Amino acid sequence: MEPTHRPATRSRLSRSLRRAVVTVTTLGLGAGLTLVGAGAASAGPRHDHGSKSPASIALPTGFQPEGIAIGGKTVYSGSRVSGDIYAADLRTGKGRVLSTGPGTPSLGLKVDGRRLWVAGGSGGDARVIDTRMGRVRASIELTSAPAGSTFVNDEVVAGRYVWFTDSLQAQLYRVDRAHPDRAVKTVPLTGDWSQTPGVNNANGIARTPDGRALLVVKSDTGQLFRVEPSGRASLVDLGGYALTNGDGLLLQGRTLYAVQNRLNKVAVVSLDRTGTQGRLVRTITSPAFDVPSTVAASGRYLYLPNARFGATGDPATLAYSINRVAR
Structure with missing residues (x-):
C-alpha cells in the first residue's frame, strides 16, 4: 500500500512452532520465530463463466480499500481512509460494514480464527477485530513516532507472534498473539x-x-528480502526480476504471489525451500485490475481489491471492488 500522505539468525527454532497452522491469508511465524504456516455496496456482483460465485464484489462507494483477508467463505477488506472493515460473502457478493473504523487507515489484514488483525497505517498502531460481532478486541500502539514518520503497512500471523512492517521506518514490530496487550x-x-x-x-x-x-518486499526498489527473526535481512536472488511497485504478498507452498500494484499484475515466483532464491514463473493480470494492492486466496482463485491509487475524480464518489482471477 502507498501512504495517502507522505512525510509526509536464528537456527534453533521450536519444533512446536513449525506446526503452526497457516490460514488462507495468514503467513505466520512461530514461537522463537519459526514461520508456518453496515454499508451497502455500490453495485451488484459480477459473475463469470464456470462459477456460480461472483467474479467481482462491489465495495461501498468511496470506500478506498487496501487490505484483504479471507476466512471460510467471508472476505474482508479495510478502508484506508475511515478504517471501516467491510465483510462480504464470497458466494453471493453481498456484504456490510462489519466494524466502523476509528478515522485512521485499515491496511493489511490477516484472519486468525475468529479474530482479524488490522495494520493501522499512519496511525502507527494495530487492532484486533472480532469477526462475528465486529467489536474491537484490542488496540495496540506499535510506535510512538510522530505523524508522518510511520506507516504500519502489513502483517503476518503464526505461532506466538504477529509481525508488522513499517514502510517509513527500518524496523518490524512483534506482537504477542495471545496477549496483544x-x-x-x-x-x-x-x-x-x-x-x-x-x-x-x-x-x-x-x-x-x-x-x-x-x-519482505521493498516497494521503492522492487527487491525481496529474507529477514531472520533477529531482523538481519538478505537480498533474495530472483534471477534479475524486480518486484517493481511490490505490495501485498501471499505464500502458498513454495509459490509466492507478489502484487505489483501500479503495474496491474501479480508476479508468480517459485522459491527454493529456504527462500534465498527464486524464479519468475509467470505473471497474472486482468482487465478488471485497477491498481490492486494485495491478494488473498480461496480454492483455485485469487482475490484482489482495486485500490485505484491516483484515480481521476473525487475518491469519495468513486466505485471500488474486489476482483477474482484464477491462480
Whole structure:
C-alpha cells in the first residue's frame, strides 16, 4: 500500500512452532520465530463463466480499500481512509460494514480464527477485530513516532507472534498473539537492508517456505528480502526480476504471489525451500485490475481489491471492488 500522505539468525527454532497452522491469508511465524504456516455496496456482483460465485464484489462507494483477508467463505477488506472493515460473502457478493473504523487507515489484514488483525497505517498502531460481532478486541500502539514518520503497512500471523512492517521506518514490530496487550518488540532491519528516506520501503510480508524466516518486499526498489527473526535481512536472488511497485504478498507452498500494484499484475515466483532464491514463473493480470494492492486466496482463485491509487475524480464518489482471477 502507498501512504495517502507522505512525510509526509536464528537456527534453533521450536519444533512446536513449525506446526503452526497457516490460514488462507495468514503467513505466520512461530514461537522463537519459526514461520508456518453496515454499508451497502455500490453495485451488484459480477459473475463469470464456470462459477456460480461472483467474479467481482462491489465495495461501498468511496470506500478506498487496501487490505484483504479471507476466512471460510467471508472476505474482508479495510478502508484506508475511515478504517471501516467491510465483510462480504464470497458466494453471493453481498456484504456490510462489519466494524466502523476509528478515522485512521485499515491496511493489511490477516484472519486468525475468529479474530482479524488490522495494520493501522499512519496511525502507527494495530487492532484486533472480532469477526462475528465486529467489536474491537484490542488496540495496540506499535510506535510512538510522530505523524508522518510511520506507516504500519502489513502483517503476518503464526505461532506466538504477529509481525508488522513499517514502510517509513527500518524496523518490524512483534506482537504477542495471545496477549496483544504485552509490550511490543521493535526489531530493526539490518544486514542488506538500506532504508530510503521519505518513500515507501517495507511493504508486504510473508514467510519462507521452510518456516525459518520472513520475506519482505521493498516497494521503492522492487527487491525481496529474507529477514531472520533477529531482523538481519538478505537480498533474495530472483534471477534479475524486480518486484517493481511490490505490495501485498501471499505464500502458498513454495509459490509466492507478489502484487505489483501500479503495474496491474501479480508476479508468480517459485522459491527454493529456504527462500534465498527464486524464479519468475509467470505473471497474472486482468482487465478488471485497477491498481490492486494485495491478494488473498480461496480454492483455485485469487482475490484482489482495486485500490485505484491516483484515480481521476473525487475518491469519495468513486466505485471500488474486489476482483477474482484464477491462480
